[in-house]
Amino acid sequence: GNYQATRTDINAAWSDPVLLPGKYGSENQSPSTKLYRHDIQLTTSGDLYLWESQDGVTKNNILLYGKKNGSGWDPPVAIAGTHGDNSRGETQLWVSRDETKLIFNRRGADANTTLKYFSRVNITDAWSSETNVPLNGFADSAGLSVWGEPTFTSSESFMLFIRFDTSVGSWPCDIMYAEGNFIDGYGPPVKLN
Secondary structure (H helix, E strand, C coil): CCCEECCCCCCCCCCCCECCCCCHHCCCCCCCCCCEEEEEEEECCCCCCEEECCCCCCCEEEEEECEEECCCCCEEEEEECCCCCCEEEEEEEEEEECCCCEEEEECCCCEEEEEEEECCCCCCCCCCCCCCCECCCCCCCEEEECCCEEEEEECCEEEEEEEEEECCCCCCCEEEEEEEEECECCCCCCCCC
């Protein structure tokens, strides 16, 4: 399930975690259903963005959106223009502070990762069609680009992420960062850990 903790200010202690309501919390999520909802992002408008793994692995993943509704949220719906199927899945989304950029990963059957983004002029507009973000030097020595958890600085000129090395049996990972932007792309990445 997914939980929320709050605090009154940056110096205060966090509250005890509270399970989010309905499908945002634990509804229908379990090893038996192989359905999980991940990486919930609360935006400044109060809306929620997240992704759902419908088979518990890396396929049939979809991006979801929940509109703020009073003290809760409307049921999550798929974000228009995204969809999962048996050969790919969309995961690990990130939404800009003003909600005009939505960045996400698309994974192929081999776990290879492509960075995509949608944009819009303002929050009431529909998202644009997906666009690939160019990446330079993200592949490991085996030629695969298996990485995840993209997050961006407030200037959006640096991307932080985790990259896996598929040339080693246990797929060790490194914390990386890359300079760039959504239009021109990011890379080459620099190892932080």
